[in-house]
Amino acid sequence: MPDTAILWFRRDLRLDDNPALSRAMAECERVLLLYIHAPAEESPWAPGAAARWWLHGSLRALDHDLRERGSRLLIATGESLAVLARISAQTGAARVYWNRLYDPATRARDAHIKLALRAQGLRCESHNAALLREPWDLLTGTGSPYKVYSAFWRKASSDLSGLAANAPLPAPAGLKRPPAVDTPVQVELDALGLLPRIPWDQGLAARWQPGESAALARARCFIGGAPDAPPPGTAALDGYAQGRDLPGQPGTSSLSPHLHFGEIGPRRLLALIEQRYGSITAPAAEAFVRELGWREFAHHLLYHFPHTTTTPLDPRFARFPWRTADAAALLAAWQRGHTGVPLVDAGMRELWHTGWMHNRVRMVVASYLTKNLRLPWQAGADWFWDTLVDADLAANTLGWQWIAGCGADAAPYFRVFNPVRQGERFDPRGDYVRRWCPELARVPDRFIHQPWAAPTAILGSAGVVLGRDYPHPLVDLARSRLEALAAFDSIKTA
Known part of the structure; x- marks a missing residue:
């Protein structure tokens, strides 16, 4: 058996169902567990500020878990190839x-x-720890990539029982003794400078706990069936198909940042679902499993169309007439949650405070930016990239292009979400808006999503003067919708 190997951690910060780790442990006497901090190598998509906050916590949790099993995490900085070559030469590692x-x-x-x-x-091996299917495994009958989610998922999910049979690998009970390393590239976690110098992260710390243990606990609570999970029929997954659309209720999984950083993998989630319901095709789990499929679709598109991080998949949109007048001021108001549209503002404030936003509201705020304000989707994608703890290049690209109408799986018509109707349907009592826009807390339910429509006397009794306590709307929703449709008409036959 070879003496020494290097296990290179990246966005797979877990021990459970980690195929590269399992392989290294099975094949080598000693395994050095390494994380290399090289954000420049991910340029122009190095982690944003919120993601860096999460990364700090995740690395700290991983090192704790490794030490409990007799090892530790070596953190290094520098160019990845040079670090790997240097450490392999120093330790005699023959495999990576x-x-x-x-x-x-x-x-x-x-x-x-x-x-x-x-x-x-050196012998180098790479493995799949992040996806159920590799992006290159699924192609259309003509051998081309999929661009429509329904067709993609029909093919990908044709053998869900086979996916379930691909059981996740257990975490090793103990870890092999790492070789001694004394190299200038080794640093302490705090030296990476991942945490903000100005403490704006209190809301993130109150909302989240990074790390594999927290990910597994969250998954078990969401799915149910574990000893410490909610009683049968009360776990969030039981009502996920309806609850996921209600931003004022805890109906989503909140697993996206854990999945992005690899603190839990999709195979483990399927195994927990099968354990709970007896099958991953159980009706109660169908909507959530489809969301895992949407995540797979995002990676499929990014792999086959890497240019879409900045360029529309639909080339017609290269000519789309984005707004130029007052664009900077409008973007800043949207970023701060000062648009005068309560559901949009609530979402943007939730994002700033917690590093996350409810998925239904993500669609609404993105539609408002790209359709009502008619500002480029790339500006929204950049802001999400810096402020989301779950900022994922594949998901961010797919989501923004889908909403803008220029990406894969776009609607057959130019969809414009009405934020008032969305609020009335999915936040009918205004619980979500009142939480994140407390200045509107006393506005009656029927005006909570459009305070500009309320009589002055009613607003006054609620302690609200528009323009003083809460902004006037930046744009007229009906007129800006027509302008967006006209803009689309100007390019749709190009």
Whole structure:
């Protein structure tokens, strides 16, 4: 058996169902567990501020878990290939294992590293820890990538029982003794500077607990069936199909940041669902499993169309007439949650305070930016990238292009979400709006989503003067919708 291997952690910060880790433990006497901080190698999509906050907590939790099992996490900085080559030479490591990433920059980097290390005589192996299916495994009958989710998921889910049979690997009970390393590239976690210098992160700390243990606990609570989970019929997954659309209620899984950083994997989630319901095709789980499929679809698109991080998949939208007048001021108002549209403002304030936003509201605020304000979707994607703890390049790209109408699976018509109707339907009592826009707390339910329509006397009795306590709307919703449709008409036959 070879003496020493390097396990290179990236966005797979867990021990459970970690195929690269399991392989290294099975094949080598000693395994050095390494994380290399090299954000420049992910440029232009290095982690944003909220994601860096999460990464700090996740690395700290991982090191704690490793130490409990007799090992530790070595953190290094520098160019990844140089670090790997240097540490392998110092320790005599003959093998390097990692789990794959699918972003364009990291794919290119990893391919280069694999070739270079193999040329130096090292054995390099990469594995799949992030997805149920590899992006290159699913193609249409003509051999092309999918661009429509329904067709993609029909193919991907044709053998869900087979996916369930691909059981997740258990976390190792103990870890093999790591080799001694004394290298200038080694640093302490705090030296990475991931936490903000100005303490704006109190809301994130109150809302989230990064790390594998927290991810597993959250998954068990959401899915149910575990000893410490809610009683049967009360777990969020039981009512997920309806509850996921209600921002004022805790109806979503809140697993997206844990999935992004690899603190839990989709195979483990399917296994927990099967354990709870006896089958991953159980009706109660169908809507959530489809959401896992949407995540797979996002990675499928990013792999096959890497240019879409900044360029519309539909080339007609390269000519779309985005607004230029007052664009900077309108964007800033949207970012701060000062648009004068309560559901939009509530979502943007939730995002700033917690690093997360309810998925239904994400669609609404994105539609408002790209359709009512007619500002480029790339500006919204950039803001989400910096402020979301679950900022994921595949999901962010797919979501923004879908809402803008320029990406895959776009509607056959130019969809414009009406934020008033969305609020009345999914937040009928205004619980969500009142939480994040407390200045509107006393506005009656029938005006909570459109305070500009309320008589002055009613607003006055609620302690609200528009323009003083809460902004006037930036734009007229009906007129801006017509302007967006006209803008689309100008390019749809181009």
